[in-house]
Structures are given as C-alpha cells and as structure tokens.
Amino acid sequence: MRAFFEDENVLAFFTDRNGGFSKSPFDSLNVSHNVGDNVSDVVKNRELIADKEGFLLENLVYMRQVHSSRIEVVKNSFLSEIKDTDGLITDRRKIPLMAMSADCATVLLYDKKRKLIAALHSGREGTFKNIVKSAITSLKDNFDSKSEDIYAHVGPSIGVCCYEIGKDLAYLSQEKFGNSYIVEKNGKYYLDIKNMLKAQLLNEGIMPEHLKISDICTSCDKNYFSYRRDGRTGRFCGIIMLK
Numbered sequence: 001m002r003a004f005f006e007d008e009n010v011l012a013f014f015t016d017r018n019g020g021f022s023k024s025p026f027d028s029l030n031v032s033h034n035v036g037d038n039v040s041d042v043v044k045n046r047e048l049i050a051d052k053e054g055f056l057l058e059n060l061v062y063m064r065q066v067h068s069s070r071i072e073v074v075k076n077s078f079l080s081e082i083k084d085t086d087g088l089i090t091d092r093r094k095i096p097l098m099a100m101s102a103d104c105a106t107v108l109l110y111d112k113k114r115k116l117i118a119a120l121h122s123g124r125e126g127t128f129k130n131i132v133k134s135a136i137t138s139l140k141d142n143f144d145s146k147s148e149d150i151y152a153h154v155g156p157s158i159g160v161c162c163y164e165i166g167k168d169l170a171y172l173s174q175e176k177f178g179n180s181y182i183v184e185k186n187g188k189y190y191l192d193i194k195n196m197l198k199a200q201l202l203n204e205g206i207m208p209e210h211l212k213i214s215d216i217c218t219s220c221d222k223n224y225f226s227y228r229r230d231g232r233t234g235r236f237c238g239i240i241m242l243k
C-alpha cells in the first residue's frame, strides 16, 4: 500500500504478509528478525522488498522496538538496527527507515517542505506515551519543521472492532484520555487506537487534509500479520526514504 503523500522526492509504503519466503507461522513476507523466523528467509524477504521498491538493503535502518516513545535522529546507515527505540527521523537521502508491526500502528511522517521523514511504531503503549508528539517535537527541535508542512499516514493496525482490553486498562485509558476512545459492548471494553492517534496528530497541528489513517483492521484482514489473532507470527512494515 502506497503512502498517500508519496511524490517525486519520497518513497513511502506499507507491506502486507503476502508474497514472501517465510514458512508458517511467519508466512510469508515477515520482515522481523526478532520473532523466531529463519534468518535467511527474513533476509530474502527484505531483499525482495528492496529490489521491488528500489532501495539498497544495506542502507535500511530499523529498530529493536520496545514500546517506548524514544526517537533517534539517523545521520547515516552504519548501524542498521537501533536499540531500544520506536521512532526514526532523518533528513538524509537514500536511507530507508523501517517500523515493523503486527497490530500496532506504523506511522510515516513526511515534511514536504524541508524534506524530512520519520517512521514510528505506535502500539497501545507507544500511543499512550504519545510517540507521535515526541517525533514531531524532534522534527521541530532538530530541523525547524513546521506542523503545516508535515504529512502523516498511519498504516494498517488493529481496529476498535477487535482490540478488546481489560477493565483496568479501560478505566486507566478513560482517566488519562477521556471517554472518546473506549467502546463498551456486551460488558466488554474495546480500545480505539486509530482515533487516539488521529487526535494526537491533529493536536500537534497536522492539517486534516495532510492526514490519513488506514481503516484496515489487521485482526480482521488476513492479508496482515496480527499478534492478537495469531500469537506467534511475523511482522509487516512501513518504510519511508528520501530519494
């Protein structure tokens, strides 16, 4: 799936789980080395994506994601895996940034004016910590970015239809963020991460017409990896690169 803001200066897309080399339960286009999949299959999958999309795999920068709101500004691609981080930012060309997920949201940001990019992993914890705000603040502090120039595409993630949470977490969420993001149905509680992310992006000054949230639910749509649905499984990704 292409990011809606792609132009001649930026490559930006989300993968799904189809067309790769990995065997069950990682079938088939798993991009993560941290889920127990065969290393060579993951490398082949990444090569496939790199060849198709036109970037150099050795330049790919990705994260050992830990559900934090920590952002790293990437200055080169010497260190391919960045530890303990959930957001990457760069102003450098030809360095693809990758965020991986199975249910969590991957968020791609693009400042069209100053040519800046970000890839974020924002699951429930990252969203509660407002990693989107951390990333946009970092873009502003490091590169003088302005909200009105930033485009945001939130990739496929688990929908409110499937994201059941316990009572304690529902109360915590209501306490912290108000009533808007919890749906109560038949005595069960469901969390609406997509709408929470939307509110966070709008709060940071992203213009509604510069914002897209995928309505695909990864738990409903079998074209995507879903941790909730499948447990042990692969990861798909969002990748963004300045050309």
Ligand SMILES: [Zn+2]
Binding pocket: 158, 159, 160, 161, 162, 163, 217, 218, 219, 220, 221
């Ligand atoms: Zn669903």
